[in-house]
Amino acid sequence: MKNRDFDSWLSGFRESIADYGYYINFEKVHRNVDNIKVELNILNSLIGSKNIESDFENLVNKYPEVLKCIPLLLAVRAKEIYAIDSEGEFTYNFKKPNLSVEQYKVFMRKTGLFDLIENHIVNNLVDYATGVETGLDSNGRKNRGGHLMENLVESFIKKAGFIKDKTYFKEMYIHQITEKWNIDLSAISNQGKTEKRFDYVVKTPNMIYGIETNFYGGGGSKLNETARSYKTLALETDTIDGFTFVWFTDGKGWTSARHNLEETFDVMEHIYSIADLESKTINELFEEK
Structure with missing residues (x-):
């Protein structure tokens, strides 16, 4: 398979592998908002208030639990928020109030x-919080993108007849591989000092395959680093009998790191794209020499 032309291979890389669930995980969004829905509705009573500072103080004194909603209104996940200005520096705890109500009023005013x-800029804090959660969840696309490639490769592994936890394994560490099949992997663990984890491990009668998967829709320095480390x-x-490293990668992001990828392609036998997966079975890809 090393008769392949790198430029031709790279030209077949995909723009995206996003499915419908890639963009926003609305189940998670609604679950997070539901967890503070009661408190948000209590805060709704302040909308349009003509005496918001005193109304806020009365509300917090009566329902101190409403404070836990505040970080989300600023698109912050943490329960503590640090702030500093000419009047001093403060760390506000919104789960276990640690400052006076007066100081929390300062926070609300200055933020x-x-x-x-x-001023009725929003009409409903539940709806507003849902929008904020949606925005925050969009940050998870990078992780979901990585999982998309993992899931795609796993679907082909299953299609080839491999069975989870019997002939293929997900997220397996070097020490687990060593213990399960009594194979010496010290060459890739720096004599046991580093603990690498493979996305998948496939076991055939004559070989153990350690598999990495990734998809890069955009460029960046990480791609060069990945290509070098996988090389x-x-x-x-290559020095270990009975073990083979396999890399499934794709994505137009590689165009910006093509030289490093080509260096790895030149020395690595088992490096494949999605097009390779679609044109051959996993068994064929693994067994080709």
């Missing part, structure tokens, strides 16, 4: 939340 609420890994595993 602009009082203005947001009293090193491929060269190290």
Whole structure:
């Protein structure tokens, strides 16, 4: 299979493998909002308030639990928020209040939340929080993108007849591989000092395959780093009898790191794209020499 032309191979890389669930995980969005829905509705009573500072103080004194909603209104996941200005520096705890109500009023005023609420800029804090959660969840696309490639490769592994936890294994560490099949992997673990984890491990009668998967829709320095590290890994595993490193990668992001990828392609036998997966069975890809 090393008769392949790199430029031709790279030209077949995909723009995207996004499915419908890639963009926003609405189940998670609604679950997170539901967890504070009661408190948000209590805060809704402040919308349009003519005396928001005193109304906020009365509300917090009566329902201190409403404070836990505040970080989300600023698109912050943490329960503590640090702030500093000419009047001092403060760490506000919104799960276990640690400052006076007066100081929390300062926070609400200086962050602009009082203005947001009293001037009817929003009409419903539950709806507003849902929008904020949706925005925050969009940050998870990178992780979901990685899982998309993992899931795609796993579907082909299953299609080839391999059975999970019997002939293929997900997220397996070097020490687990060593213990399960009594194979010496010290060449890739720096004599046991590093603990690498493979996305998948496939076991055939004559070989153990350690598999990495990734998809890069955009460029960046990480791609060069990945290509170099996988080149090193491929060269190290060549010295181990009974073990083969396999890399499934794709994505137009590689165009910006094509030279590093080509260097790895030149020395690595088992490097494949989605097009390779679609044109051959996993068994054929693994067994080709």
